[in-house]
Amino acid sequence: MSSPVDVLVRELYAVIEARDLRALAPLLADDVRWSAPASIPGGGIRIGCAAVLEGARLLFAAYPDVHVHLDDVQAEGDRAVVRGRYEVPPDTTLRFNDTITVRDGVVAALLSHFDGAALARALRRAEG
Structure with a gap:
């Protein structure tokens, strides 16, 4: 059986995949701390x-x-560790590891680890 944190985390990534800012907002604490490669x-x-x-x-x-x-x-x-991958068409896959902290049923913090420079290079190649 899935925990509430597991359900929230899976919903978070579904919203990110859908690029739905309206659906993202209610999943976040007012004082959320989000860290991704600069x-x-x-x-x-x-x-x-x-x-x-x-x-x-x-x-x-x-x-x-x-x-x-x-x-x-x-x-x-109140924590989840997420392993996954970003697929950049046509042929690049980048792995990520995220740590998420949940408070009162919403995301209070997300620390994302992936190679942001490699993602940028893959996208430049995909654009031609």
Whole structure:
């Protein structure tokens, strides 16, 4: 049986895959802390729901063809560790590892580890 944290995390990545900012907002704490490689649009450390949504908007606009696939979600207590991959057409796959903290049923923090420079290079190649 899935835990509430597992369900929330899977919903989070489904919303990210769909690039749905309206659906993302209610999944985030008002004071959420989101950290992603600074080398990507919208990356760096963003604090607060509005800042995270702006970062997501920039990311979604810059990378409309990247697909997110979850390989493993391990949820325990108020934390989850997520392993997955980004697929960049036509032929690049980049692995990611994220750590998510949940508080009161919403995402309080997300720490994302992946090679942002490799993602940017793959997208430049895909664009021609």
